[in-house]
Amino acid sequence: MRAALLHACGAPPVVGDRAVPVPAADEILVRVTAASITPLDLLCATGTSYFGVPATPYVPGVQGVGLRDDGTAVWFPTSAGMRPGDGSLAEYATVRAADTVELPDDVDHRLIAALGLSAVAAQLALTWRGELQPGEHVLVLGAGGVVGQAGVQLARLAGAGRVTAAARSQAARQRAALAGAAEVVPLKDGDDVARLAARLKAATDGPVDLVLDPLFGVPAAAALRTLRPGGRLVNLGSAAGETAPLDSATLRAGSLRILGYTNNELTAAQRSAALTLLAAHAAAGRLTVDHETVRLSDVTTAWHRTDRRMVVIP
Numbered sequence: 001m002r003a004a005l006l007h008a009c010g011a012p013p014v015v016g017d018r019a020v021p022v023p024a025a026d027e028i029l030v031r032v033t034a035a036s037i038t039p040l041d042l043l044c045a046t047g048t049s050y051f052g053v054p055a056t057p058y059v060p061g062v063q064g065v066g067l068r069d070d071g072t073a074v075w076f077p078t079s080a081g082m083r084p085g086d087g088s089l090a091e092y093a094t095v096r097a098a099d100t101v102e103l104p105d106d107v108d109h110r111l112i113a114a115l116g117l118s119a120v121a122a123q124l125a126l127t128w129r130g131e132l133q134p135g136e137h138v139l140v141l142g143a144g145g146v147v148g149q150a151g152v153q154l155a156r157l158a159g160a161g162r163v164t165a166a167a168r169s170q171a172a173r174q175r176a177a178l179a180g181a182a183e184v185v186p187l188k189d190g191d192d193v194a195r196l197a198a199r200l201k202a203a204t205d206g207p208v209d210l211v212l213d214p215l216f217g218v219p220a221a222a223a224l225r226t227l228r229p230g231g232r233l234v235n236l237g238s239a240a241g242e243t244a245p246l247d248s249a250t251l252r253a254g255s256l257r258i259l260g261y262t263n264n265e266l267t268a269a270q271r272s273a274a275l276t277l278l279a280a281h282a283a284a285g286r287l288t289v290d291h292e293t294v295r296l297s298d299v300t301t302a303w304h305r306t307d308r309r310m311v312v313i314p
Contacts, residue, residue, distance in 0.1 A: 147236065152181050236260075
């Protein structure tokens with residue numbers, strides 16, 4: 001079969017031949033129809049992640065969409081780059097049967113591949129970790145990325161009263177607006193906490209109940225100042241910095257809660273339920289994210305595209 005093969009950490013994968021994998025006793029063979037290139041794939045491929053240096057060559061791709069032998073469409077995860085074994089960026093993949101999630105017949109496989117675990121994170125950070133209640137006001141940071149775009153839409157679908165967004169580039173702000181944000185605040189180079197907090201407060205039209213934060217850094221510290229007493233910030237990333245200039249007075253005066261989120265904490269049942277909900281929203285046209293489809297033969301050039309989510313078609 002044809003597959004993307006990563007021969008050396010730090011280098012992009014190239015297309016080559018790989019034997020069709022043979023399923024173990026608890027696995028099934030899936031014919032891959034779409035697989036996205038995610039930040040986790042890129043991190044694992046550097047050899048610098050906390051999972052260690054992966055054995056090469058291997059097929060990257062930590063998630064994908066495909067067809068079982070009986071034609072049933074499924075989403076599936078892999079441990080490529082985290083543990084020995086191949087991933088989804090190939091014509092076929094072997095996956096644990098228990099980890100697959102059946103999809104509606106009419107759903108776009110490319111869209112589900114683009115959404116995947118990023119949208120799962122947005123959904124469960126809002127509802128499970130963040131305890132979003134109908135009518136609450138939500139602020140989504142980094143709203144031009146996949147987590148942020150999904151977060152804006154999913155907050156609205158969960159009944160949020162108002163969703164405000166913040167994003168850096170003009171293209172990212174346009175994506176956040178298209179996702180349904182009531183207002184989109186620009187994040188600027190050189191922002192300090194006070195200036196950004198003032199812009200966020202002006203845009204949110206009142207105190208915020210919940211912040212969805214894939215950025216941390218200065219944006220998270222500024223967003224804390226928009227929260228009502230007892231408000232929550234759920235952090236699920238550090239795109240703006242591994243540390244944030246938080247001040248004790250803001251935290252204590254508002255009795256605020258800062259919560260961490262990771263998909264690694266989820267049970268298989270939680271992940272399956274979230275993906276089933278996301279697939280239903282996607283099939284009904286209620287949920288989408290900006291993505292671009294490329295052929296497997298173009299995976300080398302697509303590997304480091306960061307302007308949008310890249311989805312590979314074998």
